[in-house]
Amino acid sequence: MAGRDDDCGDLTTNQYLSLRDDILAGRFPIGSRLLETSLAAHYGVSRTPIREALAALERDGLIERSARGYRVRTGTAQDVIEIYEARIALEAAAAAAAAQRRTDLDLVHLEDLLEQEEAATDEAEGHQLNAEWHEALWQAAHNVTMSSTLERWMAQLRIYDQGPPGPADDLAESHIEHRAILEAVRGRQAEVAASTMSSHLERSRGLRLRARNQRNG
Secondary structure: OHHHHHHHHHHHHHHHHHHHHHHHOOOOOOOOEEOHHHHHHHHOOOHHHHHHHHHHHHHOOOEEEEOOEEEEOOOOHHHHHHHHHHHHHHHHHHHHHHHHHOOHHHHHHHHHHHHHHHHOOOHHHHHHHHHHHHHHHHHHOOOHHHHHHHHHHHHHHHHHOOOOOOOHHHHHHHHHHHHHHHHHHHOOOHHHHHHHHHHHHHHHHHHHHHHHHHHOO
């Protein structure tokens, strides 16, 4: 009996991850209706793991209830502002924690990702590596609550931002800022890491809001 429960839990987890990945990849655009029956047919599973996965995604803030089930959440400019307000505070704290707790292995990983960022010639790849660098920094803070919370907020921002990636000059500036944050983390300068991260995210917030306004005409 326990084996059946484990199998059911694994199926729900796998379905949650598959559906989450597809939403974040834009395969279900903003406002798309998500119906249990059609999703069960699409993924070749029963409605039970779909229902449980949808409930978990609603808790994550990625989807919302609609008249006929769920739909991919449509974020407003105010949503972006609110998430950034919280993100700036928490990720600055994560940068400070990383400066205090990072290991040599963390530094190697951050340096490797930054070098890949700087060498990337494809904009989409560059933005993906940019996001991975931030995730690696959260991991270097060695605080699960911080990293899981930031991951949830970033997932929401990715949905709200569906559209073309940002400009290449944003990436070039981000590389410089990431390098400054990394050197502060390397030198265990917690206050410098925090303040540099705050400035980096404040600039990112402005770019995100301007890009959103341009997409919405």
